[in-house]
Amino acid sequence: MKKLLLLALLANLFSCGAHKDVENADPMEYANTITTSELKEHLYTFASDEFEGRDTGEPGQKKAAEYLKNEYQNLNIPAAQGNDDYFQEVPASFFRGDIKDSENMVAYFKGSEKPEEIVVISSHYDHVGMDDEGNVFNGADDDGSGTVGILEIAEAFTKAKKDGYTPKRSILFLNVTGEEKGLVGSKYYTENPIFPLENTVADLNIDMIGRIDPEHAGNDNYIYLIGSDKLSTELHELSEQVNEKYMNLDLDYTYNDENDPNRFYYRSDHYNFAKHNIPIIFYFNGVHEDYHKITDTPDKINYEALAKRAKLVFLTAWEIANRDQRLIVDKAEEDTE
Known part of the structure; x- marks a missing residue:
């Protein structure tokens, strides 16, 4: 009888997601849960x-923060600061101008073998509010697309964990505030990190991945990559290999050119990590006619493209989190902003 009880207990542990060798997992199985x-x-x-x-700092941003908190709680992903505290407070005194207290969202997936090493997946969840006539700037692409992409990526990691495949390194799901005010939320995080920056392996930043820009009309199988080769040759090569193995998206490096006049490398939240010599990739669909207009609405989103791009981010994060050695930084960031 005791032997039967022990066998039943062991079977129950494995069915509830007991730890398995992550090398045996098929990450595409979990990427495909991003729908x-x-x-x-x-x-x-x-x-x-x-x-x-x-x-x-306004009521709509607070509602968005609560929405994200509830989603992470529903996925049973703990708060990065413990004690169910998903809000990293960004005080008004940190901002320039008349801006109220705000919050970064910080959810955390503890790694199984190298928990002290952190892979950050980031987006900004703020937008630009309303105009004087009460018209809402919904920000479906900027950056609702990246933010909901992270929720789906988080769910994919959760499903892998339930099957026993916990990533070797920890994952920080970081939804920052104040990007539209000058990358303030990510600046605050990197100056007040929850986890030491020297232990932060990479930042995969997602800002606008739900639309097709005019340069790719009729093609939803592309994504602009910016910054992948700026600090780590290994990260760039890993990114290319993951895409070739699983997704085969057209990786467009147009905006990665140091002489690009748009200077997108300096214009989203990854840059505050890059300034600290943390390797980054910025995922971006390019600008379009609804950028920062009240017409940036959910009905304009290409959800097939959004899903494919989010899958690529998940698969890249999976590879970074589970490789034997952390990424080597073989270049240094020069602050030319």
Whole structure:
């Protein structure tokens, strides 16, 4: 009888997600849990008028923060600061101008073998609010698309963990505030890190991945990559290999050119990590006619493209989190902003 009880207990442990060798997992199985239907469901809520354009420090941004907190709690992903505290407070005194207190969202997936090493997956969840006539800037693409993409990526990691495949390194899901006010939330995090920056392996930053720009009309199988080769040759090569193995998206490096006049490398939250010599990749669909207009709405999103791009980010994060050695930084960032 005792032997039968022991066998039953062991079977129950494995069925509940006991730790398995992550090398035996097929990450594409979990990438495929990122679906157009769930992305659409999230975004039609997150970029609705109810959230009032998610202006930093304003009631709509607070509602968006609560939405993200609830989603992480539903996935049983703990708060990075412990004690169910998903909000890293960004005080008004840190901002320039008349801006109220705000919050970064910090959820955390503890690694199984190298928990002290952190892979950050980031997006900004703020937008620009409303105009004087009450029109809402919904920010479905900027950056509702990246934010709901992270929720789906988080769910994919959760499903892998339930099957026993916990990543070797820890994952920080970081939804920052105040990007539209000058990358303030990510600047605050990197100056007040929850986990030491010297232990931060990489930042994969997602800012606008739900649309097709005019340069790729009729092609939803592309993504602009910016910064992948700036600090770590290994990261760039890993990124290319993961894409070739699993997704075969057209990786467009147009905006990675140091002489590009748009200077996108310096214009989203990854740059505050890069300034600290943390390797980054910035995922971006390019600008379009609805950029920073009230017409940036969920019905304009190409959900097939959004799903494919989010899958690529997940698969890249999976590879970074599970490789034997952390990425080597073989270049140094020069602050030329």
